[in-house]
Amino acid sequence: MTRSMSSFDKAMALFGALVAQDGVFESDAMSVQLGVPESTLYRHLNALHSAGLICRSKRGRYLPNPVFLKKLEGFTPHAVLSEIVRPILEQLSVALETTTHFGILENDMVTYLAKAVFEGEEVFTREKGQLEAYCSAIGKVLLSHMTVDERQAYITSGPFPKLTDKTITDPAEIERELHRTRIRGFGVDDGEVHNALYCIAVPVFTSRGMVVGAISSSSSQRWASPKEQRDRLIQLNGVAQSISSTLGAGA
Amino acid sequence: MTRSMSSFDKAMALFGALVAQDGVFESDAMSVQLGVPESTLYRHLNALHSAGLICRSKRGRYLPNPVFLKKLEGFTPHAVLSEIVRPILEQLSVALETTTHFGILENDMVTYLAKAVFEGEEVFTREKGQLEAYCSAIGKVLLSHMTVDERQAYITSGPFPKLTDKTITDPAEIERELHRTRIRGFGVDDGEVHNALYCIAVPVFTSRGMVVGAISSSSSQRWASPKEQRDRLIQLNGVAQSISSTLGAGA
DNA sequence: CCAATTGCTATCACAATGTGATAAATGGAG
DNA sequence: CTCCATTTATCACATTGTGATAGCAATTGG
Incomplete structure (x- = not known):
């Protein structure tokens, strides 16, 4: 092959x-x-x-x-990534019946480059908008793939505002959460950014294993069963890989 | 070949x-x-x-x-061009015994990307500085290689401040001067920017004939003989071609 | 829904290019 | 000048690219 x-x-x-x-x-x-x-x-x-x-x-x-x-001056990584990912994301949104996002890390914040809304599942985010990384699913995934030094710098940078009751704000606790995220390969936001927002996210790699960004599935209600979550993760990972192959090799 | x-x-x-x-x-x-x-x-x-x-x-x-x-984000055309051209320009400066410049067109203004000072021949310009195009030698060369539409837009944009007694400010006159410049292949600034500044400039092409920028020889006194000017032009053109080949093909 | 159009892939025999080892030439630094 | 790293040149050989054709896949228009 x-x-x-x-x-x-x-x-x-x-x-x-x-x-x-x-x-x-x-x-x-x-x-x-x-x-x-x-x-x-x-x-x-x-x-x-x-x-x-x-x-x-x-x-x-x-x-x-x-x-x-x-x-090449007319082409920015943002714009291209956004154009590439959007149609794939839209399919995914239909399949999962949730709103989906694609985000990258920029200055320690998550920037959404594409968003596919599932009807009736409106979310407050918007494309090109920024979000804190430490509490969002996409952010956790991207932070968890930083080098040790980068992550250390982020952890000590603070502060980490408490956006909801569930937001993790203790640096040590955040670090553990990132470690968990890295180990299991996906990130979870269990109402930590917004009371009625639950997300899971997986990384999008280049063919050489660098992380380009992450895609997430957002819902206004917590997932019913572990089985359902597992299913979503499988689909998310499939799409992530599909984006990888669309991006091509050499990176 | x-x-x-x-x-x-x-x-x-x-x-x-x-x-x-x-x-x-x-x-x-x-x-x-x-x-x-x-x-x-x-x-x-x-x-x-x-x-x-x-x-x-x-x-x-x-x-x-x-x-x-x-x-490629870390590399800008400006920075690279500047680095490439500078050493070549310094040689030229020694050979011609004048200060030399390399400039490009940007927003209808000339931007100097490199400058090689000949001792005792100080010039008020500075790298990354901008200068009006219609009256400088480099500017005339670059304007003269615009498309008809671009040049028309420039000519009608105005105004064209009279920087010295000799500055050409009449749009029709400027257009004629640009035409002359294009025909003979080099630009002349006969004290039109500054009273004690006389320059000649030639275009730098890519291998495919697009104009990247222009190089000039500046002196505080008018050239003595036509022969001397001819000699400078020959050297300038040689260096321009040398820059072209350094840049490589495919452009 | 089916036809028609266009994008894209697969396969072939053949020719052209890339390959790596070696040697030699160029240019810069001390 | 001498050394050392960069760069070019040359060779027989094998891998790749080539272009024509045929066929598949997906989008568009009726």
Whole structure:
């Protein structure tokens, strides 16, 4: 099923490594890092150059081609993600019979990039709106996938307003909740943001295992049975994976 | 000298066409536009997808991969251009014994992205600073390469302050000056911005003939002989071409 | 609801490109 | 000048890409 990597993929892997290292290219280090012989690396560099993806700065330094960058100026990750996810979310909303959301983490807050309303199940959120992360289902999922340092920084940043009776506000308690979330693979908001709002959320990964965002199912009433929740989680995860594959590889 | 296009180049050409058309892909139209059979186009689409450059939205719509876009967020065309051009400009400054500039057009104003000072030839400009376009050498060059509509819009936008005795402020006169500039291939500022500032500028093209910006040679005194000016122009054009090739193909 | 159109995938024999090892040339730093 | 890292060049070989065709899938219009 894993199609053999074309030269394209390998060259793009090099490109990714380059931008990740701010343009610095050390042939031998890069060779072991990517598992590609040096001679091939230089051929890829030239391919990237003549394709207009990179330009040569000084020795050992290759930067993204500004002309190429300019072409992409009109596209923002937000807008694209939003467009990609929306139709998928709408299907999910119909299937689950709940309102669904797609959100990402931004400045320690959850930003909703897409929302699909289930009729009669109106929710106060709105697209492009922001929400606290520590108490929402999507937020918990995204926080739970931070690095240890990032999470530590978040936990100590505070304060964590008590939005409802159920809101977890104690930093240590939040940390435990995030740990639970990470372990079981999904986040739960049991009326912690709003009295009549219950959500579950699962992460959306890139093909390389980075977390892009999370999708949630929101209801104004608590789920009836454990079985029903399990069912929702399965569907959520299926959709999450479907988004992953829509996004494609290389990330 | 023109190296045979690798699959990479062709796929990137498709990518370029896609972003230029806001993601819309019509196989037959694209086939004639790029001169590539449809079956190959779809193979390229899949290559771009699995390389993480594009993601599929709905039928016939392919958008830049948001994960890919996010990787490039740290790089701006300005910063990269500036870094690329600066060392080249410094060489030129030494060779010409004048201060040199690299500027682009932005909101009808010239923005200097790089400046190389020749000792003793201080100039009031500064990097990232803005200057009126209609009277500066770089500005004239960039304006002269606008489309007819763009130039018309600029000419009628006004007003054009009279910065020195020599500043051309009459719209019709400016238009003629731009036409002259376009025809002869270089721009002249004969003390029109500042009393003691004389510049000549030439355009910097991409390999596909689009204008990226312009480079200029500035002096506090008018050039002695026509021969000297001709010599400067030759060097300027050489450097402009060198920048072009540094930028690479595909644009 | 069925036809027609368009998007998209699969398969083939063949040609073109990419591949990796090696060697040599270039350029910068001390 | 000398060293070291970057970069180009060259080779025989194998992997990939190529384009034509056929077929499948999904959307559109009546």
